[in-house]
Amino acid sequence: MKRNDYSRYREIKGLLAGVLLLFVFMSFAAEGFFGWYNLHNVLKDLLILMIVASGMTLVILLGKIDMSAGSVMSLASIVTTLLLSYGFHIAFALLGGLLAGAIIGLLNGYLVGVLNLNHFVATFATMSIAKGLALVACNGDIISSDSDILLFIGTGKIFGLFFIVWFAAILLLIMFFVSTKTKFGYKIYSIGGSEQVARLSGIKTSNVYLVTYVIAGILAALGGIFMAGKANSGNATIGDGYEFSVIATVLIGGTPFEGGKGGLLGTLIGAIFLVILKNGLSMLGFTPAWQYALIGLAILIAIVADVSINERRKAEEKRRVKL
Amino acid sequence: MNDTILEIRNISKSFSGVPVLEDINMSIKKSEVHVIVGENGAGKSTLMKIISGVYRKDKGDLFFEGKPVQINSVQKALNVGIGIIHQEFNLLPHRSIGQNIFLGREPIKSNFLKVIDHDLICKKSKELLDYLGLDIDPRTLVYNLGIAQQQMVEVAKALCFKSKVLIMDEPTATLTRKETVKLFEIIRKLKSEGVSIIYISHRLEEIKQIADTLTVLRDGRIVGDLSIENASIDQIIRMMVGREIKDQYKRQYHMHGEEVLKTENLGAKRFSNVNINVHRGEIVGLSGLVGAGRTEIAKTIFGEDAIEKGSVNIYGKKYHRMSTQKATKLRIGLVPEDRKEEGAIMEMSIRHNIVHAVLPRLFKSSVISKKTELAVATKYMEELGIKAPSVNKLVKLLSGGNQQKVVIAKWMCADCEILIFDEPTRGIDVGAKAEIYGIMSELVERGKAILMISSDLPELIGMCDRIYTIKDGMVTAEFSRTEATQEKILAACV
Amino acid sequence: MKRIAGFALNYYKVILLFAILIVSSSVTQDPVQNIKNMIMIQAPFVMIYSFGMTLAVITGGLDLSLGSIAAFSTCAAAFLIIEDQIFVGIAVCLLIGAGLGLLNGLLITKAKVNPFIATYGMDWVIRGAVYIMMGGAMIYHFSHDFKVIADGSFLGISNLVYIAFAILAILMFVFQKTVFGRNVYSTGANIKVSRLTGVNTDMVIIIVYMISGVLASTSGLLYVARLDCAEAFLGKNFGLQALAATLIGGTSLKGGKGGVGNTVIGVLIMVFLMNCLNVLKVSTLWQDAVFGLVIVVSALLEMAKQRYANYLQL
């Protein structure tokens, strides 16, 4: 048990150091960065990113990808606010939003897991489909909501902490638990390690794909609902390009495209890295043009450093194997 | 008392209209080791996959302990009591030993959330590993294990099912002799505990040691059941191939020519101070346990791994740095261990693979002439007797032996002077093996130099002029053809 | 019946293309001009940068930085072209394209970064750089000599068509008929085998990304010449469009298969389809959804075709 945890810690050690360094740097360099108000808000944005990224992590652990995450966010925000504007109860509206995510997830899972379509192609297509459905549903307009509950979901506080913080903390704990301690989580790691091996061990792979994509869809929808809550309105463009940030987060967190190793802990640190970087650069007063260049550069440096550290460790480990 | 545990009746199976198994009848008795032999493509693995629920049969019935059973999934087979160790490794490198052993049927603590009982996994895995005489922490990642240890994990995985019938598909292919002996001990132990074992192997010399009964498959049919006492190896081979193979290793030894390959104090990641040399017209063997550094030496000479110390001398010229491009330019060829991943491009045609290495030399202007290409590919396909309807067939559709011949054809086509063969006959049937030995002999007669790595000692002794033994990344001894015996080589390897 | 199904599967893209064309032609009053627009002007642009994506996909990667490469190289070159140094400008543009492609290639081969993340990161860096460089300015009103590259026509056919087809011919030749092209395919199919056969796979990949960069800047340059304006946000949707065209064309993301020829059909399907939706007066809001459906359907048909081919072979 201990040994496993230790090795997991080793894998993210470098990144963790980087995150701490970044945090300390920003605290001193960026005016207003180190303060409860800002950090609390950063935490909120971090957790929204993390909710979507935790679904993506599971998918990438399977060795697949979900390009539709951003569009699903937009779709969920539109469906929820649209249902509200039709006078549905908030519970139904939220359920509707989540359902929309689940349906796109199911479609992804079906195309990838059952029909065996290439996962990139399939989810690339559903990305367009979900975005299109969102646009058609809202007729290209922004849907405002006058629901205080939706607003509370996005901005409300309980005991001085945002609702999102409580919610995401519980959700992420569950996700962490499910992915590392339960049979389902083991199945994901197994299939990511080798689909054939998993199948020969009696795991029904298509079911796991279906369920994982549905979970990813629901989590993306949740992210979209929180975004809608923050703005108290639905917008078909809120998730545009978000999937790229999410995928970058997962990769920076040390879960490789091949799947089978890594996990949520790494993703969390990857998310902290990205969010602090974005917030810090913006607080430092860099213009968007410079932020573009610096964020891209930071992603590349993080990944290159990670690759080279891993390569070196791999070589070391090989040398340690008893001959 | 009826002591038949598994009975197979009239099983047939065909893939896309091509029959692979026809009317197989077989019965496995309680606590016996039932060996199945046959050439590659004879249908052994297919039969095993049907029994273990990977494939579905077209026709026929299975009886387990006298009762008819329907096995239509892996899970079902496991529940019935049939376990299998597949030919290819079925382990997840980034998971621990325990997680691998219990893969797909982890014990759970609570039913609702299906929480895995990690401590139980550890405890039970430890017991299994102890039973197998392995002193490793079950929390170790498989990634960190050697090949032999991985094989043992496979065995442990099959054991923990409490299977009544255990299928082993070529379990010793990657094991060294010492480990094989250990495996046999375990098999005997299992047998004494009432487990039946279906054992598939290419290594005929092993069979005598453990088999109780023997079934020979050829072209999807059973050609004979033998009891092991009155079967000779020659007889078995005859039944497998359908013809007599006399003297597999036909070498003629000539005086050899100049020295073309020499390493001077060569050192890299997993070996150091290696000094070996190869002359024209000579086959030099490298023997050693799996993981001793043999493959790494070959890959370093070929430029795939970096040279850390010393040098490689080719045709008398010293090289401190090597790359695969440089090596191919110097007419060195490597027939790697892993045919599917490193030898040939499975998704491309025979033609593309054969001309792959010679392209830049064949088409100096860099423009490919299809006519020339076809002619060259066809020539080598015929010369090596690659059995395929056309040169445009994809390599993945060929049998293992023919795939290996495509890899060799690639280097012959590139007119290599120095060839490195890494386990050239692994997983290849007897007939094709003999053909590959023939090709190698012919190559050295034409004045090429061959460095050969093999775990199959009779093969090494039969083919080589000289043999180096490697242990822990060091050369421990050198034997000439006349000195080499299995005992001496083993002693130097272990 | 089976034969018809087989034929339909083999040529479904062409059939689809004609079906779209017939539908769109039947509703417009000027089908000839419509087809002329699509083939002579709209398709060539998309084709050129989609070729770049296709080549990257053949090596088993992809290039998400196409759009920003196009923007950066053309904006840099525009400073020269506006001063009437047309040839120097064009040369600089293509060189920058090649240079940025080289960076992509180095990241992928030497730093061993996954192509997705390497080109995605580069996309951010380059886009940022071009925003900084332009600082909100645009460069417009180029000389006639420059604009004629994309505006002019010869024998009634737009120069764009000649350029696109010249590029197509060169790429087809290089990738089908030369040793380099063969090595690209074999590297994409199995990089390890290729390296162990003496192919300098790193070099192959680097060169492919350089070609991809050059193609991106070429299409950027043509856009600038046609629309008479160089600006920092050129090509924001190049990457996704090119990827879609490549996938619809049937080049597999696994690498080693497909080719620029397939992408021509992919681009035509995409352009024709969008045009068809426009002339059918379908609301723009539906375009994304229809687009996604077409990708799914073409991928499914591609799979059916593969299975059918396997069935025939066995």
Place this chain on the structure above:
Amino acid sequence: MKKTFTVFLVVLFSISVLGVSAAPYPGAVGKKATLILKDLTNPVWIQAAEGAKAAAKDFGMQIEVVAPIVSNNNDEQIQLVQQAIAKRKDILILTPADSKGIVPAVTELNKAKIPVINLNTKINNESGRANSETFVVADNIMCATLCATELARLANGSGEAIILQGPSGGQVTIDLTKGAEDTFAKYPNIKLVDKKEAKFDRATGYKVTQDMLITYPNLKIIFSCNDEMALGAVKAVEEVGKLGKIFIGGIDGNKDAMASIKEGKLNATVFKNFWLQAYTAVEAAAKYLDGQKLPALIPVDLGIVIKSNVDKYLAM
């Protein structure tokens, strides 16, 4: 050593005091403001940033101009608002990318007692939770009305019209479309036949216009939601030789568009004078900080640019 430094400080201080006395709004001097824009990569918004900086210099204020990385992204704008609160700015000038979605962020500003100057796009205050001190108007609906009216006049109040839109679902697109639709509705003989997304960029505007010219051979009016798409449309129309028969209008008033008007290709654009908008907004902020009362609306001159007056605008 220490002494010289003190002297230096004193001198410095007196200079700054002198500077202050020259300032028109003494209460605003040294105050910290943030201007949140929709975008800082597009030329027009960069003009706005310059206008704001010029005003800040004139009034002795410190200003920080920020914008989302992904242009027009509401969520990032909310984050920028929160950052401004974290930095304890004295006043915030806000150009919302999403008039409804920004409401919760403005509520937060109200709670933090940071005054808000609303610029360019009106914050939707139907709920009464998003109060701003004033609205510096250069409203998009007004722009669209101006431009569409001019196009209708050129077309003699009849004919088929289309609208080229920015990315679907964006606030700017929604407002401009609304303005144009309402205007055209006033002319019974003008028929709005289609609305098409052309992503705010020239290449797409060009391509979409080509398709539209085929689909609607009798097209008379093209209203474009920005100049870039309008210039793409000009190119497409020019190629089929219909310049002068089809009337094209854009919004923004960038230099290239004005040049095109001067050449007689583009028919109209609305000069939004982003520089002045931002300058006015910062001035309003200065006045507010100086304790002056602000009117609810501060209009900024929007100019319709047509061939007859283009020289005047080009000279600016």
